């Protein structure tokens with residue numbers, strides 16, 4: 001009997017005949033929030049209350065599946081669950097489409113959102129509106145979704161829901177009466193959230209009589225079955241055995257498996273318009289089921305859903321194994337990780353100093369960081385990651401080059417490809433609009449940080465008595481390295497930051513070389529803004545001075561633009577030679593020292609007459625100090 005009691009609620013719930021489930025009683029919604037405001041906690045409560053999962057401590061945050069997500073407390077990959085909920089004697093199908101929590105994934109967020117008619121916008125009752133609250137709000141607002149503001153963590157001692165309601169009214173123009181105050185942790189008022197989802201969010205406007213049309217809003221890779229695509233049906237129905245086509249690639253597949261996500265997979269024979277579920281169709285690569293793609297029946301082609309664009313990498317970094325013997329291991333680790341993430345681009349690359357490696361492209365900084373962490377944690381790989389760079393562009397003026405490239409505009413990812421000024425009419429750099437929210441005590445410091453980063457203030461408003469929201473236009477390059485860390489530390493952790501891409505803008509870019517005793521070091525060449533050349537050159541020379549050991553002669557470390565030297569450091573000569581230590585006598589010690597020196601040399605790279613140890617390159621090129 002006990003087993004029966006345990007299984008019974010699930011059996012009953014899943015016995016619903018999906019074909020008869022009326023579209024009017026379907027609600028598709030997402031939860032959006034700034035990091036840590038309680039999205040996963042609320043999702044767990046909703047799942048428990050609708051019986052999708054049992055109420056135990058172990059089930060904490062079922063929707064965040066990846067290890068790095070649990071550790072960092074951020075959601076990376078969207079996870080989804082279908083909930084059955086009874087309200088006033090009627091059964092409703094509520095599809096909770098979980099969205100990634102960070103701006104880097106804003107394309108994924110907006111795709112997930114386009115499968116919804118409404119969102120729950122969660123705001124922490126203590127912290128109030130933060131940068132990602134604003135970014136996520138606009139994604140939902142532009143998609144014309146119903147937005148239900150939910151103020152979470154009202155159980156906290158210093159919760160101030162009145163103040164947060166006033167912020168919501170001021171910044172988003174949503175009447176404060178529409179806010180629902182809850183504690184996701186304690187379950188307070190969460191039932192009300194479910195009721196309001198039913199009451200306020202409209203059902204999807206779709207029909208089972210239309211031809212089958214589905215949006216791919218997420219996909220993962222499974223070693224046994226290939227790609228598992230999460231889909232939302234915008235029309236018609238689909239069953240096992242159907243031949244479907246992906247609009248983006250035009251390739252046809254047979255549907256092998258279909259089902260609901262509760263949040264575990266529950267296979268079904270068919271899915272119908274308005275429903276959300278998963279599909280396995282013999283796709284072997286996540287690139288075949290890209291987020292935002294449309295699927296339709298082979299015999300019934302339809303127009304693709306609007307707005308599909310393959311994710312574009314905006315931040316690039318080199319990755320090299322610490323030791324070349326680890327190359328193969330790292331390669332397979334990178335391959336396995338990219339199986340699940342079609343937005344990372346991988347290109348083989350090699351550096352004289354660091355050996356064979358790759359240049360990887362990411363959607364943004366967090367995306368890169370999450371990828372590195374997963375690489376280290378899940379594959380135990382020790383990796384050298386170089387400082388990130390951004391894709392510049394050049395508008396060519398040389399007819400010969402235009403012919404060679406087949407277009408007037410080229411993208412430059414590698415400084416070695418930087419075309420000379422005389423061959424271009426202008427250089428362009430990627431821009432972003434950054435949103436910063438902070439207590440007003442830090443406004444002055446933040447404004448000067450932004451100015452130092454070539455930021456142009458677009459607007460500044462008080463969202464309540466003590467908090468300001470600032471918008472800046474920044475060159476992406478200025479925020480990729482340490483901007484966020486600096487912002488956090490100068491505001492004692494209180495400022496939040498988010499950005500969105502804002503196209504390209506003309507920029508005075510130049511190529512900067514680093515010279516050792518007059519010889520250029522190819523792997524240290526960088527593209528910089530003219531205004532920033534002096535400080536960048538100086539910083540690079542100083543770092544090199546600290547990492548190259550003294551040698552028998554003096555070494556000039558210089559930064560140069562063309563033939564003009566803009567910075568210089570000198571490494572003084574090392575007076576004693578290695579053998580000087582040996583007081584003439586001990587021959588074995590002498591041999592040992594010579595051997596050691598020879599081994600050390602193997603790891604050196606010789607530039608002109610200067611030996612540079614690999615470590616020096618790592619120090620100068622790597623992303624940040626750990």
Ligand SMILES: Nc1nc2c(ncn2[C@@H]2O[C@H](COP(=O)(O)OP(=O)(O)OP(=O)(O)O)[C@@H](O)[C@H]2O)c(=O)[nH]1
Nearest residue numbers: 036037038039040041073074075101153183184185
């Ligand atoms: N006191 C209190 N703490 C809460 C409440 N809801 C969530 N928390 C805590 O806030 C922290 C963040 O909650 P999460 O649910 O992981 O936040 P999240 O928004 O999912 O974070 P992302 O996945 O990064 O977007 C956790 O430590 C939760 O236990 C609440 O109602 N009251």
